[in-house]
Amino acid sequence: MSQLPILIIALPLLFIPLIILLRSNQYSFILSIIVSLLNLALIIILFKQVYYNGDMFYELGSWPAPIGIRLNADLLSCYFLFLINFISLICLISSKDLVNTQVAKENIYLFYTSWLLCNIGFSGIILTNDIFNLFVFLEISSLASYFLISQGNYKKSVLAAIQYLFIGSIGAVFILMAIGILYTHTGTLNMTDLSEKIIQAKPSSSVILAIALFFIGVAIKSALFPLHGWLIRTYAYAPSIVVTYFSGTSTKIGIYILLRVFLDILNSINPFEYYDLAQLILFLSLFGVLLATFVAIKQSEIKNMLAFSSVAQLSYIVIAIMLLTPDGVTASLIHVFNHSIIKTGLFLIITILFINNNNITLDDIAGLNSKHPLIASSFLILLLGLVGLPLTSGFISKWYLVMAIFKSDYWYISGVVLITSFMTLFYVWLLIEKIYFSNNKFSDGHKINGYQYVCVFILTGLTLYLGIDTHFTVGISKEITVNTFYQLN
């Protein structure tokens, strides 16, 4: 039994009291960076061990599995764990200088505390093998994120946080009820145990109810169309560095829960077969892609545009999952990673360019090329990645998505997917024209610090690198599909 899984959760927890006790703005930043770096190092070690030696688990207090709480790290966990913590670290590093202007001075140490707590919640969700603990960690991350959102400098930031609180709580209650129903049917909360016992439980209407509740809860948390309203409001009013962090993480956690619960734990009872649930979600998401893309084209506020773009991209991921084929799951996993990197990069650039975090319209970014040519070219590459042009990671995602759709029974939806992917170009090009062809002077005159440059270049570089060398994304995704979801095939 290795201590690694618990360390990933416990280490930040040890640092948090220190940050609160020190109450220093500067130290809280440095400590958060240190703990995130350590955490990422641990995760890479864990990833390697899991990759070469297979799944790893940790039993809390040495209580054996069905009774005690167990942490379980398989490839799927490591893949998401690595992604989430990597993005958290990138955002933390570039938050230097930013937080001072966006967050009230006396709250900065609490801001970093909440950030770490939120990330602990995410890591916990990914690592736990206990379905009730999943709920607990979900609440930890949600509570922390309410605080993070409310720190925005808008009047409406608090309102957005409260709205998120209400909607998030509704989602959480749904999940809790679903867990309750599953518990009464199987008498266990351990995921591995549950997946075995759920077969013996007779397929009754209450199990179907549990599936429905769980799905709606997850759909709210991951902002699946048509439950994406909170995401748009949050992205508009939260501090932009928090938006950057959430754009790559919080919705992806929803995707993780979706994959883990529905395709892993409940896989034995085929939860998506009831009432053709998969088909319903598939077509809803397809409609979501269309709608979100149309709306994104009409946006004049850049963060809103990117938020709707996120809704569209998430719908692609859900479409891939709902094909219910190994290729579909692989495509979704690849796109989760690639899209996180690209979208975080885009939001990060907007964040560091406009630290005041006011409404950022298309005209504000005009003339960026003459002021910050390097940032402008990074932005260009990331946008091309979003469209999915070759040599960017977006192309790899698209290749596997279209391939999976062609191989499935739903080959005819490929047309909609391709056309919407082309329509991405419409709003992307609005930005590019402003950056490169406008005669306006770029007005925001503040300096971008070296850390922020490096972070942007890392994400841009990754977008290009993952478009050329796909051993990591494609290889790991295929491995996960075979190991976790389709063992029998």
Place this chain on the structure above:
Amino acid sequence: MNILIAHLLFLFISIVTLYLFRKEKIIGLIHIILSALSFLGSLYIIKNQTMYLQNTIDLIYIIPGISISFGLDHLGLIFLIISNGLWFMTSLYSERYLNLNEYKNKSSFFIFFTFSMFATNAIIYSSNLLTTFIFYEILTLATYPLVTFKKDEKSIINGKKYLYYLLGTSIIFLLPAIILTQLTTGTLDYRVGGIFDNYDSLTISLLAILFMFGVAKSAIMPFHKWLPSAMVAPTPVSALLHAVAVVKSGVFILMKIMLYIFGVEVLKDTSANNFIILFASITIIVSSIIALNQNNIKLRLAYSTIGQLSYIVLATAILAPYSIMAATLHLIFHALGKIILFLSAGIIATQTGIKEVSEMNNLSRKLPITCFLVLIGAFIMIGLPPTVGFISKWYLLIGIMESDKLYLLIIIIISTLLNAGYYFPIIYKSYFEKESSSDAKEITEDISLVFPVMIIGAIVILLFFNISFITTFIDGYIIRK
């Protein structure tokens, strides 16, 4: 190190060099030197062709099983020498042209010009569909800054159209076609005789249509609008890129798909080529009719290009040996003829400010050499002797008679008449029409502008009398391989 990779690497370094020495005064000269080196390199490759043919190099596997890989085939060899040779000629022309027209920001012009040629050469060398697709998209992106080079309202709108048409068709048609090919055959390599072992006519027909519309750089209607839009660019761009490099890449890719992805037998067996013949025929006729009504010289030439490109596609799709010969020959001859016309149009616009056909009255007195070059170019387009246009049309007619599609003769005859209909007014006006208002401003032809065009003109005339080395090459290597 492999020479093909070396050539591409050289072009890439050229881009970097141009970026590093981006001084307005010397950049034109550097560009000329680089294009000359690239031309010499391609001559060297042709001289030692046997060493490099059928020898593919896998650079990197970006998707398991599919790599970015480069190689050279005989069709590529022809396109290679044409594009690099004409690049050198155009580089001589463009330095002078940009100076006379007082364009600013010459350095970015030459950088993206070289970038476009890099992409074109990479398309020529690519030895599977994925590599082709990657550089096809890069070529679109590399030419976009040249189309929008003037940065005014009109060029931005046209540039957007250009981009949407080319990227849109490649995303919506070409990409799924490639993925479908990969799924059905398990490979994307170009192979003589095609890669389809088992096939049904539905899949092949669907793929043929997807590929035809997907490679919109070949400007088959209804996805041709980007080409007239691209005419806002400075003349060297219209000449080299939108009469040679970009459009011929499209046709070249379509030819390779028909010959080396589908294979002649498969297309004949499934009759999928009929779709391509149908759309190419429509394009030939409709574009010629539109060209009749264009008063702007460059637009008339652009619609003429659309029609001529479809000649090449049509000739390939007929799939008879002589028609493939005609297609390959026309790939060369149209490039030579059209670049003469565009460069001459550029000279006329630069020296006299004339951009409309109706203003060309008695132009031959002012610009005798240029007007004679226009005459040669027009003869090639119509297909009259003693120009090479006649030869390719001759082979096309034989090819049609060889096949069982005699009705296509009607298309060719009508379109030849239409071609004459829109080229003869240009010739007639410039030689015989009296000037309406006599502003007797004396103009002397700028010899350094005309010189590169004269060389191309001389080559065209010489080729007419000594064509056998090309026809034997095509006959021996491309048709009967």
